[in-house]
Amino acid sequence: MSDEIKNIQVTIDNITIDVAPGTTILNAARQIGGDVTPPAMCYYSKLEGSGGKCRTCLVEVAAGSTADPRPMPKLVASCRTTVMDGMVVKNMTSEKVPDARAGVVEFLLLNHPLDCPICDQAGECHLQDLGYDHGKEGTRYQFARRTFKKEDIGPYIQLHMTRCILCYRCTYVADQITNKRVHGVVDRGDHAAISTYISKAIDNDFSGNMIDVCPVGALTDKTFRFKNRVWFTKPVDAHRNCTTPGCCGKATLWLRGEEVFRVTARKDEWGEVQSYDGKTGWICNTCRFETKKTESWTIEGVTAISRHSVIGANKYKTLVTPNETVKKVMKGVEPKLLMDIHSVSGVNNPNIHLSDINGPAHSGDFKK
């Protein structure tokens, strides 16, 4: 990756970064990280052709490029818009984006059952996170919500269409990873549904990956359903020598005590399945559904979980959280934009990595 030509300069929320040609705005923003990154519910970097549908990643393009600095008339889907040299993008700093995004969140939640208390996805649900981060309190919708009949799509996967946000990710998985797609979107508009036509069961070695890519609780693991809440389980990284061709054998085991409750592929910071040496780490159904004994796995260590995630709650008691002075100064408002302090401060020693410092950083840490 290091020898990649990075000659396109793009500015997102006043932070400038050089990226390779053909990079989308979203991926450029992910390289910056933090609050600059728009949320994405349907885009999945490992699935070709995904994205553009949910509209949560809408951003404002204040200047198209150096050659043509006109702003784009509409908000654009950052996941499907490639950057141009000299492009200026506004995400959190835009006046229009938060309003449009709150609208999209409202639309996504309009017919969503909000049955989080009984949903297995709760705690690791992207829609839940999106709702908390960008949504509004309460709903203005006063009609009956749309519901679907539960449909049986095979021995391992439960389809709960009522929760679906039609991101199409699972259909891309079936197209690109399994050898045959037997499900898809039937009907149209607000009655469109994911279905295996005439309830044909999904039976494929890699079908379980649909569960991993589903951003909501529409596709859940039948072997895990109602067994436990994710935040009671402890995720550990593990691997095994899997003989299924195409399976990476690297997984996250979700333990409670010694018992393996669930096996998933390993996820990165954007909630996507991790890549190893440029190959996406999909796992096969044997690893996922049928290898649920710790002795079958070599455990590597505790999975790194974001400290903001509910999954990490109560597990890492020794963690010292920094004293958020910004929040105090700003009368309780969380800081929205974080920047790399090395680049703006002459005081800090850039050779000392912030994550190596135990606890809040003090000037002494940089004098070592």
Next chain:
Amino acid sequence: MGRKLLLEKAHVEGIRHYDVYRREGGYRSVEKALKMQPADIVEEVKKSGLRGRGGAGFPTGMKWSFLAKPEGVPRYLVCNADESEPGTFKDRYLMEFIPHILIEGMIVASYALGSNTSYIYIRGEYDWVSEILEQAIAEAKQNGWLGKNIQGSGFDCEMYVQRGAGAYICGEETALLESLEGKRGNPRIKPPFPAVKGLWGCPTVVNNVETLAAVVPIINEGGDEYAKIGVGRSTGTKLISACGNINKPGIYEIDMTISVEEFIYSDEYCGGIPNGKKLKACIPGGSSVPILPANLLLTTAKGEKRLMNYESLSDGGFATGSMMGSGGFIVLDEDQCIVRHTYTLARFYRHESCGQCSPCREGTGWMEKILLSLEKGKGKMSDIDLLWDIQRKIEGNTICPLGDAAAWPVAAAIRHFRDEFEWHVNNPEKCLTENYGLRHYADPIHVPTN
């Protein structure tokens, strides 16, 4: 009476068949075009100022010149005959009565664009029209206007008719291409535009039926001659399909210099409002464009007479204007209820939304439900503001223009007829039995009462 270019021969006995069409001067433009360079034809169309007749009004010559021409990759011409905008039926009329003009225009366009395979994507409901077209194509082929080495020019062109299965969304050009490829008719995310990556990933031009038919007079008479008809950037003639509360609904070919007032009231065109009723409102360009109350329809906000052309109809933006659109002219008289009318449209868009992107999928259904409750007298005052907010959040935030098309009619109805919505909230017991009527949208035209 303005000139007729497309419908001039539409009522000649047997014009549907090749022999009569040829005798009346058909296929002359192909003869002429095959002797020209393709680039010169594009130039001619550019000179004519022809604008897309499907609704957006994008200059056709410019669209053609955008077509990418990589070596070794086929290019395609697709005719969009998926005419499904409520109130629009001009393309059907053209294809049904004078199908050869479309085929003639398509051969010229195919030659200009270098497309050896061209498609007519026709909506599923027009099954009898598709048969007429197929017969016309067979006749053209028999007479050497299609197939290999057309008229000895060395140019090959095959033409096929493909029927849709009844979805409004397949009139959106990228959804149409998906459907033509045999997939689910979901609009594609642009860019890439069809001019670069269209049908089967190849450069493609998608044009409306009327646009392609208009190529025939442009080539016959020359682009400059064509540009003389009309006014300003609205050149040539336009087919208007007029319906609703008028004495003479039907298809009219106008030259875009006549006023809206003349179009509605003169006997040559719509012939006025029946039963001595007064004009309340009108949708000038198919159901998606903003509705205008009578006072703003006949005169612009500047006090000028509104004309039937692209610029004049959109004068004042959406605040006080509308759009030419596809030419579906729907007239509403004083007995029509705007709330009910808006609900009907919202129901249509909800049914036709493809469900791919969330604002349109969820927003259209929500608007329909609110409008239904308002229509039934079960609405609240806050619902009107809510509707406004929903349409605002759909507009511009969707993949394809269906979201905008669903949002604009609702926005315009609230913008111009808010008091009628409020009356529905305030008079729940009356709103299903009585009509709000005209109130202050009085018809400024004197209508004789006899």
